[in-house]
Amino acid sequence: MKGFGTMELIPAIDLRDGRCVRLLKGDFAAETVYSDDPQGVLDGYRALGARRVHIVDLDGARDGTQPNRPTVLLMAKSSGIKLQVGGGLRTIERIRELFDAGVDRAVIGSIAVTDPDRVMSWMFELDPRRFVLALDVRLDDIGTPRLATHGWQQTSTATLWTLIERFMNVGLTHVLCTDIGRDGTMTGPNLTLYSEAVRRYPELHWQASGGIAAARDLRSLSECGVTAAISGRALLENKISPEELRPFLPNASSPASM
Numbered sequence: 001m002k003g004f005g006t007m008e009l010i011p012a013i014d015l016r017d018g019r020c021v022r023l024l025k026g027d028f029a030a031e032t033v034y035s036d037d038p039q040g041v042l043d044g045y046r047a048l049g050a051r052r053v054h055i056v057d058l059d060g061a062r063d064g065t066q067p068n069r070p071t072v073l074l075m076a077k078s079s080g081i082k083l084q085v086g087g088g089l090r091t092i093e094r095i096r097e098l099f100d101a102g103v104d105r106a107v108i109g110s111i112a113v114t115d116p117d118r119v120m121s122w123m124f125e126l127d128p129r130r131f132v133l134a135l136d137v138r139l140d141d142i143g144t145p146r147l148a149t150h151g152w153q154q155t156s157t158a159t160l161w162t163l164i165e166r167f168m169n170v171g172l173t174h175v176l177c178t179d180i181g182r183d184g185t186m187t188g189p190n191l192t193l194y195s196e197a198v199r200r201y202p203e204l205h206w207q208a209s210g211g212i213a214a215a216r217d218l219r220s221l222s223e224c225g226v227t228a229a230i231s232g233r234a235l236l237e238n239k240i241s242p243e244e245l246r247p248f249l250p251n252a253s254s255p256a257s258m
Contacts, residue, residue, distance in 0.1 A: 007222035008052070009248035010084070010207065011045040012232035013038055015068040016058040022233045023058070034236045042075050045235070048242060049252025052082040052104070054176075054230050060088020076102040080251075086134050092122050099130065107176065109134040110149035112167075113158060120170045128171030132207065135160055136178045137193070145193060148180055164201060174205045176230065182211030186234055189217055191224055198225040215244035222248070 014021055020035040035041050045053050055075065057068045066088055076083055076098070086107025089095055095106045112119045112133050123131050137145035137160050145160040160177065177197060179190040189211040197206050208221050209230035218240075221229045229248070234240055246252040 007218070007226060007248055008228040008250060009050065009218060009245060010052050010054045010228050010230050011048075011050050011235050012054040012056065012209070012230050013041055013045075014056045014058050014232060015071060015087075018068060018071055020236075021058070022236065032233075038071055039075060039078070041236075042078060042081070046078070046081045046251075049246065049249035050081060051250040052084060052228075054107070055083055055085045055087075056107070057085070057087030066094075072098070072103075073101045084132055086132070092125065095122060095126065099126070105130050105132050105174065107132045107134045109136065113147050113149050113163060116163065116166050120167065123167075123170050123172070129173045131172075132174040132176050133163075133167065133172065134176045134178070135163065136180055138180050139190075139193075143192075145177075145179075160197070161200065164204075168201075172204065174207065174227075175201075176207040176209060178209040178230075179211065186213035186239065187211050188213060189221055189229075191220055194221060194224045194226050213239055215240050218244075218248050 014023065015038060018038070019033050020038045020041050022032050022034065042053055055072060057066065057072060059067050072085055076085075082104040084105035084107050085098055085103045086109055089098070089106055089108055090111050098106055108119055108131055112135070136148045138148055140146050147158050147160060147163060164172070164175065177193070179193055182188070182190055189208055194206060194208045202225070205227040207228040207230055208226045212218065212229060212231040212234050214234075218229055
């Protein structure tokens with residue numbers, strides 16, 4: 001297991017109609033707008049000490065449109081911070097455009113579930129280490145993580161584990177797993193799910209998302225062995241102090257240098 005403090009916190013910015021928003025449990029009708037200036041939010045996370053930020057184009061995730069693409073491409077030009085970007089990436093051309101603009105990693109969601117062969121061909125043609133599979137799950141009655149797609153509007157019969165197996169032979173490195181039932185609730189992450197994920201596939205770099213509310217959640221996730229934690233609402237609402245965040249932000253200034 002990885003030791004405390006080695007896990008990286010990756011702040012999340014969800015874009016809808018050019019604004020920074022959060023959804024509750026993936027419900028587009030339960031939207032909270034936090035800022036009309038996503039670039040300003042990104043700059044704030046960079047100043048806090050984040051090395052990487054997770055950007056989601058919610059419009060793209062739901063229906064494949066790309067109204068937020070100009071905003072994303074502008075954000076990608078920001079120096080000193082790496083972006084992993086997802087939402088509506090359904091062609092290799094869109095992925096190449098992001099990489100050419102300076103985006104570090106492409107986050108692939110629904111299409112990895114509905115057309116895994118196509119995604120594996122992209123990973124083979126490009127660099128599999130620059131892909132993050134964003135696998136969103138709902139737990140069924142016996143606790144099995146079932147995959148959800150299309151902005152969480154549809155639930156698949158496939159499980160998290162069966163899909164991971166399909167991608168293991170093409171150099172899969174990064175997996176972002178979101179427990180939809182915890183997303184935006186700040187009720188704490190699903191530690192059982194992430195502990196099981198790390199136990200089954202310790203060679204993967206797991207990113208945990210959903211439910212983070214306090215510094216204790218970050219410590220618990222680190223103890224589970226995940227590589228990174230994604231947080232949106234808790235950071236946007238300043239629920240965790242900069243001092244508590246510092247151990248998990250690679251570029252954060254030490255107290256002595258502040």
